Structure formats: C-alpha cells, structure tokens
Amino acid sequence: MRASAGSDRLSADSASSTLPRRQLGRYLRDWRTQAGLTIAGASKLMEWGASTLQRLEKGQADRIRTIDIQELCRIYGIPDELADGLKGLAQQAAVKSWWHAYGDLIPENFDVYVGLEASAQQLSSYQSELVLGLLQTAEYAMALNRLGYPGDSEAELDRRVQLRLQRQALITRKVSPATVDVVLNESVLRRVVGGAKVMAAQLRHLADFSTRENVSLRILPFAAGVPLGVSTGPFTVLEFGTDSKGQPIEPPVVYAEGFTGDLYLERRTDVRRYDRAHECLRRSALDIQPSRHLLRQVAKEYVA
Incomplete structure (x- = not known):
C-alpha cells in the first residue's frame, strides 16, 4: 500500500487535483517546450503574467477559457485534431470521479490515458481479458487493432501499433523506468488473439518481460475461482512518485477502460478499494516463477 497521509490530503483537499485539468496542463507544457518557448515567452504572447500560465500547466487554474486554450494551441502549432481534444479537457467539470465518454466534448480519437500513463512511476494492474497494452507484442496489438478499427488503412493501423509500442519505453528505459505490477487472469492466456503463432510469441514475450527487475507478473489461475466474490473488470492504479519532501507529486488515479468511455477515479x-482488490488478486495468483513457467508452458501448447 502507498504512503497514504500525503496522498489523502492531496486527493481530498486540493481542488487542483482534477485529472482533466492536469492532463490539459501536461499537453500544453509539452507543446510549449517543443515550440521552444519559455514560460515567460509564452506568457508574453498571451499578455499574461507568468504565474497564470504556470497555474494552467500545473492543473491549478481556477477558471479556464476555451478561447485562451485555442490561442495557446495556435501559438504552439498544435494540430487542430489535438486542439479539439484540449479544448474538450478545458470544459470538463472539476470532479474527483470522471467518466470520459467517447465523443462527448473530447473527440473519440483523443487518448487521455496515454498522457497520464507516461507520467506514472508505478502501475498496478489487473487484466481479465487482454494483455496489458504496455506488454503487448506488435503482432498481438495489430490483431486487436484490425478488429477494433476495420475501416483503417494499413498505414493507419501501423501507426496505431507503433504508438502502442512506443509506450513501452516507460518500463524499458534505462533511467527511472516505471514499476509495473500486473495480475493476468488465466483467460488472457487462453483467449486466442491473432492465431496460435501470435499467441505463442506473446506469451514468450510476457515470460521474458517478467524477468525484469521493475516488472512483477502473476497469473490468476482458473483454480483460484473469484477471489473478490465479484468481477472488477480490468483496471490500473497509477502512481506518480513523490517530491523532495516525500509528498505525492500527484494523487493516485484508478483507470478502468470501458467500451463507450473510460472511468478515472x-x-x-x-x-483504496482498488488497492485492496489488487492485493487480494495478487495473493490468490501464482507466484512470479510459477507464473513464468505457466506462460512458457502454454506458449508451447500453441505451437505443438
């Protein structure tokens, strides 16, 4: 469990902890940097004080005007499609539990989660149907995207897959890689995506990944039944590290992906409830070494 005192204070008491505004701030900060502008330089172009832009980038702005976001997007050279997503984020209410409905203010192809994931220092995840995106092979991801986006061209499908693979740098980079603690339901191993050959390669990939120091991978076997007594569905708890004083940089967030939208808590x-759920699932799962053995065993069954 995380050190909760500082996290509780930040999550419970700070109006600046709203996720849509933090995500908006992240994107604006990144694009300002790419544009080669300092806080002072960008603020001058907006005829703002530097503190106004700083608050916006930290997700602490009390009032956000869509017209200001549109102007910042123009100054930074942000593409129209992405700018529409940012303006949608700016219009989200200040809430602690956010349901991001696809196509509602924020365009469906604007991925809020990826920016959040890229900032995480620790991810605790349970996956009941599919391999976690961060651990997918190119072939597995391509098979899913072909089904999910049947109207896309090969070039567009390739772009989607490459973006997914690029996300894996979060856990493979040499400097400060994120820690990942994943529980996969055994059904993930048995559900065929892309054919036997793709599945065999995917399971070997998981087994190899599980040898990394920053990756803990456990399989919840069918024999474990339903440890929680209910089905949680897939979820990921994201944590963002602490500052020099040991306080959380941002409050932890629970992400639960849905078919028509995503839930952020x-x-x-x-x-805490999802923390306890993950701990229960970990206790009921196989240990890391037996999990790795099962992955390699099932991989062999696919190519036998």
Whole structure:
C-alpha cells in the first residue's frame, strides 16, 4: 500500500487535483517546450503574467477559457485534431470521479490515458481479458487493432501499433523506468488473439518481460475461482512518485477502460478499494516463477 497521509490530503483537499485539468496542463507544457518557448515567452504572447500560465500547466487554474486554450494551441502549432481534444479537457467539470465518454466534448480519437500513463512511476494492474497494452507484442496489438478499427488503412493501423509500442519505453528505459505490477487472469492466456503463432510469441514475450527487475507478473489461475466474490473488470492504479519532501507529486488515479468511455477515479476511498482488490488478486495468483513457467508452458501448447 502507498504512503497514504500525503496522498489523502492531496486527493481530498486540493481542488487542483482534477485529472482533466492536469492532463490539459501536461499537453500544453509539452507543446510549449517543443515550440521552444519559455514560460515567460509564452506568457508574453498571451499578455499574461507568468504565474497564470504556470497555474494552467500545473492543473491549478481556477477558471479556464476555451478561447485562451485555442490561442495557446495556435501559438504552439498544435494540430487542430489535438486542439479539439484540449479544448474538450478545458470544459470538463472539476470532479474527483470522471467518466470520459467517447465523443462527448473530447473527440473519440483523443487518448487521455496515454498522457497520464507516461507520467506514472508505478502501475498496478489487473487484466481479465487482454494483455496489458504496455506488454503487448506488435503482432498481438495489430490483431486487436484490425478488429477494433476495420475501416483503417494499413498505414493507419501501423501507426496505431507503433504508438502502442512506443509506450513501452516507460518500463524499458534505462533511467527511472516505471514499476509495473500486473495480475493476468488465466483467460488472457487462453483467449486466442491473432492465431496460435501470435499467441505463442506473446506469451514468450510476457515470460521474458517478467524477468525484469521493475516488472512483477502473476497469473490468476482458473483454480483460484473469484477471489473478490465479484468481477472488477480490468483496471490500473497509477502512481506518480513523490517530491523532495516525500509528498505525492500527484494523487493516485484508478483507470478502468470501458467500451463507450473510460472511468478515472481519484477519491481516496475509491483508490483504496482498488488497492485492496489488487492485493487480494495478487495473493490468490501464482507466484512470479510459477507464473513464468505457466506462460512458457502454454506458449508451447500453441505451437505443438
């Protein structure tokens, strides 16, 4: 469990902890940097004080005007498609539990989660149907994208897959890689995606990944039944590290992906509940070494 005192204070008491505004701030900060502008330089172009832009980039702005976001997007050279997503983020209410409905203010192809994931220092995840995106092979990801986006061209499908693979740098980079603690339901191993050859390669990939120091991978076998007594569905708890004083940089967030939208939870009671769920699933799962053995065993069955 995480050190909760500082996290509780940040999540419960700080109005600046709203996720949509933090995501908006992240994107604006990154694009300002890419444009080669300092806080002072960009603020001058907006005829703002530097502190106004700083608050916006930290997700602490009390009031955000869509017209200001549109102007910042123009100054930074942000593409229209992405700018529409940022303006949608700016219009989200200040809430602790956010349901991001696809196509509602924010365009469906604007991925809020990826920016959040890229900032995480620790991810605790349970996956009941599919391999976690961060651990997918190119072939497995391509098979899913062909089904999910049947109207896309080969070039567009390739772009989607490459973006997914680029996300894996979060855990493979040499400097400060994120820690990942994953529980996969055995059904993930048995559900065929892309054919037997693709599955065999994917399971070997998982087994190899599980040897990394920053990756813990456990399999929840069918024999474990339903440890929680209910089905949680897939979820990921993201943590963002601490500052020099040991305080959370940002409050932890629970991400639960849905078919028509995604759920983001920040209330400390919600985060604690998912923490406890993940711990229960870990206890009921196979240990790391037996999990690795099962992955390699099932991989062999696919190519036998």
